[in-house]
C-alpha cells in the first residue's frame with residue numbers, strides 16, 4: 001500500500017449471515033483520482049461504500065484512509081472521509097445553514113461561515129439557507145447532503161448515486177463539483193452509480209463488481225483492450241453488458 005493512495009482496501013469481505021455481499025475485494029484510489037464503482041442491483045456497491053466509510057464493519061479485510069487504518073485508528077480515518085448516501089438524511093428542525101454550522105462544530109472547522117457560504121453559492125442554495133428540509137425539493141436536499149459531505153474538505157469521498165433528483169443544470173454543476181474536489185483539492189473519490197454516462201465522463205478508473213466480486217477494473221482504455229468482441233469504440237454501457245452478462249436482461253427490459 002503506497003502513500004499517494006488516499007483510499008485502499010485489501011481483501012474486503014462483508015457477510016450477512018451465510019451471504020457474502022462483498023468477497024475479497026481489493027481497490028485503491030490515488031490522490032486526485034475518481035473511481036467509478038458499477039455493477040447490477042445487489043452487486044455489493046453500497047455495502048462496499050458503507051464498509052469503506054466505517055458505517056458498517058467489514059467481516060474481514062483491511063481499509064486504509066489517507067494512511068490511517070480504519071479499524072485501528074477510526075477517528076483519524078473518519079475525520080478525513082465523507083460518505084454521502086443515495087438518500088439524503090437531514091434533521092427536520094434544522095435549517096440548511098444550521099445543518100452546516102452543526103457539521104462545522106462536529107468537525108471543529110474554524111472558518112465554517114466562509115466555507116458554508118462558498119458551498120451554498122457553488123450549489124445555488126443561497127436563497128434556501130434559512131429553509132427547513134421539509135420545504136426543500138428532493139434535488140435540493142441532495143445538494144445540502146453533498147455540501148455537508150464536502151464541508152470538512154475530506155481527502156476520501158464516497159458518493160452513492162450523487163445525481164439522484166437533480167435537474168439538468170444541477171447534474172452539470174454536480175459533475176463539476178465532484179471533479180473539482182479531485183482535480184483541485186487532490187481528494188480520492190469513489191462514485192457508485194447506475195448512470196454509466198456519469199461514470200464514463202468523470203471517472204479515471206472503473207471497477208465493475210457482480211455478486212460481491214470484481215469482474216474487471218482499470219481505465220476505460222485498458223478495459224477496452226482487455227476485452228474481445230466489443231463493438232467499435234465501445235461505451236461503458238457496452239462494456240458493462242459484456243462483462244456482467246446482463247445484455248439479454250437489459251434488451252428485454254428496454255421499452
Ligand code: ATP
Nearest residue numbers: 016019020021039040041042043044045046047048
Ligand atoms: P443496488 O444497485 O440495488 O443499490 P448494490 O450493488 O448497492 O445494489 P448492496 O445494497 O450492497 O448492493 O447489496 C448487496 C447484497 O447484500 C444484496 O444481496 C443485498 O440483498 C445484501 N444486503 C445488503 N444489506 C443487507 C443487510 N443489512 N442484511 C442482509 N443482506 C443485505
